[in-house]
Amino acid sequence: xxxxxxFDVRGGEPxxxxxxxxxxxxxxHRVNEVFSTYRDDSQVSRLAxxxxxxxxxxxxxxxxxxxxxxxxxxxxxxxxxxxEGRLDPTGIVKGWAVxxxxxxxxxxxxxxxxxxxxxxxxxxxxxxxxxxxxVGVSDPLRPGGLAAVVSAAxxxxxxxxxxxxxxxxxxxxxxxxxxxxxxxxxxxxxxxPTITWADCWATAAFAMGSREGLAWLESxxxxxxxxxxxxxxVRCTGGLAxxxx
Amino acid sequence: MHALKKNRPLRRIVxxxxxxxxxxxxxxxxxxxxxxxxALAVPAPTGSSSASSGTGGTTTTGTRTVxxxxxxxxxxxxxxxxxxxxxxxxxxxxxxxxxxxxxxxEINSYAIPRxxxxxxQAQSADIDxxxxxxxxxxxxxxxxxxxxxxxxx
Numbered sequence: 313x314x315x316x317x318x319f320d321v322r323g324g325e326p327x328x329x330x331x332x333x334x335x336x337x338x339x340x341h342r343v344n345e346v347f348s349t350y351r352d353d354s355q356v357s358r359l360a361x362x363x364x365x366x367x368x369x370x371x372x373x374x375x376x377x378x379x380x381x382x383x384x385x386x387x388x389x390x391x392x393x394x395x396e397g398r399l400d401p402t403g404i405v406k407g408w409a410v411x412x413x414x415x416x417x418x419x420x421x422x423x424x425x426x427x428x429x430x431x432x433x434x435x436x437x438x439x440x441x442x443x444x445x446x447v448g449v450s451d452p453l454r455p456g457g458l459a460a461v462v463s464a465a466x467x468x469x470x471x472x473x474x475x476x477x478x479x480x481x482x483x484x485x486x487x488x489x490x491x492x493x494x495x496x497x498x499x500x501x502x503x504x505p506t507i508t509w510a511d512c513w514a515t516a517a518f519a520m521g522s523r524e525g526l527a528w529l530e531s532x533x534x535x536x537x538x539x540x541x542x543x544x545x546v547r548c549t550g551g552l553a554x555x556x557x
Numbered sequence: 558m559h560a561l562k563k564n565r566p567l568r569r570i571v572x573x574x575x576x577x578x579x580x581x582x583x584x585x586x587x588x589x590x591x592x593x594x595x596a597l598a599v600p601a602p603t604g605s606s607s608a609s610s611g612t613g614g615t616t617t618t619g620t621r622t623v624x625x626x627x628x629x630x631x632x633x634x635x636x637x638x639x640x641x642x643x644x645x646x647x648x649x650x651x652x653x654x655x656x657x658x659x660x661x662x663e664i665n666s667y668a669i670p671r672x673x674x675x676x677x678q679a680q681s682a683d684i685d686x687x688x689x690x691x692x693x694x695x696x697x698x699x700x701x702x703x704x705x706x707x708x709x710x
Contacts, residue, residue, distance in 0.1 A: 320685060428686045439685060448684040457674075461684055474689025499689055 316430065317413070322439050323423030332420030336413040336427075343409045346370050349400050360399040379508060380404040387516035387528075389487035397490075407473060407511030410434050414507075432473045434507040435464045446557065447472045452498040453544055460538055462503055463557030471507035475500050475514035486519055493519035496541050500525060503536045503555050513537075522547055620647075625704030627653060628697075632661065637700040641708045649673045649701065672697050 317340055321329055346369070348354045355369040366374050380393040380401050393401045410429035417425045418436045425436040426445055435445040444465035449472070451459040464470040476499035486493040500518045504510040513535060517525035522541050529537040529549055536552040620642045627636040633655035640648035651669045655661045 318686070426686055428688075431687065431689045433686050433688050445686075446682075446684040448682055448687040450687050450689040452689070458682055458684075458687075461682055462688075472688040476689060501688060 317410070318428045319413070319417065320426040320428075320439070321417050321422045321424070322437070324417075324421035328420050329417065329422050332417050332422070336416045339416065340409055340413060343372070343405065346373065347376070347401065347405045349395075349398075349402055356399065356401060376401055376405055376408055379408060380512075383509070383512040383516070387512065390516035390519045391512045392485055392487055395485060403515050404508065404512055406430060407432055407471075407507040407509070411471070411507045429507075432507050432511050433471060435467075435470045435472075437468065438464075444557075445470070449474065449501045449538060452476055452540055459499075459540060459546065460501070460556055462501075462555050465557065467505070469505050471502075471504055471510040473502050473504075473507055473510035473514040475511070475518040493521075495519060495521045496543070497522055497525065497539055498542050499540045500529075501538045501540075502529065503538075503552065504532075505534055510535075619643075621708060623704045623708045624652065625700035625702070625707070628699040628703075630655075633657065635697055635700055637697060637704060639701065639704045639708060646677065646705070649676045651697065669697075676701065 317337075319333060319336070321333065323329075345351070346355045349357060349360070351357060355364060355373055358364045359366065359369060359373065366377065377393070380391075380403070383391045383404060384393065391403060393399060393403065395402075406429050410427050410432055411434050413429075414425045414427040414434040414436050417427070423437045424439040424445070425434075426439070427434050431450075433447050435447070439445055444463050444467075446464070447462045448458040449460040449462060451457040462470075462472050476497075485491065495518060497518055500514045502510040502514040502517070504513065513529060513532065514537075517529050517537065517539070519525075520528060522539050522545075526537070526539055526547050526549065529535055536549045536555055538549075538552055539547045541547070620640060622638060622640050624638040625636055627634045634653050635651065635655070636653035638650050638652050639646060650673065651665075654665055654669065656665065
């Protein structure tokens with residue numbers, strides 16, 4: 313996927329946590345092998361060419377395709393697993409892989425987990441007593457600066473995903489035209505319990521543009537968002553303020 | 558990919574900074590060319606750590622400069638040096654980085670100040686990680702991590 317993943321893991325029995333970390337990292341490499349659309353020999357590339365059926369693939373492929381299909385339905389097609397007509401589940405794989413890696417660490421006994429995959433973050437538990445996880449949202453117009461800081465205080469799990477032009481180029485497609493989305497947005501940050509969905513919703517809302525995107529995000533349960541327009545305006549869902557810190 | 562062992566203050570900074578830098582997409586592999594890169598090596602202390610005089614005259618309030626490991630990347634070696642004052646990261650500089658051609662220089666002139674400001678910003682805002690960051694240098698991150706590890710020990 314050409315993306316860097318980083319783990320910040322607190323608590324738990326050190327040997328068990330280290331073993332789980334090795335497994336989680338191996339799992340991410342495996343995800344890349346199976347799902348990469350940049351590798352001709354990946355299962356997803358072969359599936360897209362019709363050389364394999366979903367049943368021939370690892371069970372994770374069916375799982376991801378099912379989640380992607382649900383994201384397409386819930387976003388009215390604004391989130392899509394097709395790119396230039398070809399099967400491309402990249403938009404959901406990263407979030408799904410980050411969430412899976414984070415849960416693996418929590419299952420191994422870690423009491424605080426933060427996994428960041430290319431700017432998409434899944435948080436579980438807490439980093440320490442009386443201290444919540446805190447995630448900076450980078451400001452697309454001020455390199456190195458932060459547009460906001462999201463606090464996970466009071467949430468056992470929280471995810472922060474950002475979609476924008478800088479992140480993945482013109483990989484976000486308007487389903488009505490099949491072309492790169494024309495949007496007035498520079499970045500959409502979605503705060504939701506899990507990164508699998510937060511990432512999909514950020515991608516979909518980015519393609520929708522600020523007006524429709526904000527209204528749609530507002531309609532989703534347990535979802536808050538911050539949208540930054542090309543005019544340097546910041547728009548937020550009603551409940552976001554409670555998450556800022 | 559470093560599991561946390563103890564929740565020492567500096568260790569937390571280590572993780573915050575490393576996560577910040579690594580939250581960005583691999584800068585060095587985005588480069589559109591594949592020539593072997595030469596490196597500009599600024600003379601660095603041969604040891605991994607060199608101490609300068611602390612402002613308060615004690616070790617706890619002193620300023621330390623620590624140079625990270627040289628990390629080999631696809632584009633050439635990368636090495637960073639950090640300055641730690643009173644347990645806080647106060648500066649990050651790249652002492653070795655690819656300067657093979659004008660494109661390298663152009664990218665680095667933008668990327669290195671940005672990576673530095675990301676690492677410092679993460680600490681000043683007291684955050685653990687960053688969402689939506691754009692570029693990552695894997696080599697920069699690894700060298701930064703090793704420098705922070707040395708500073709913590």
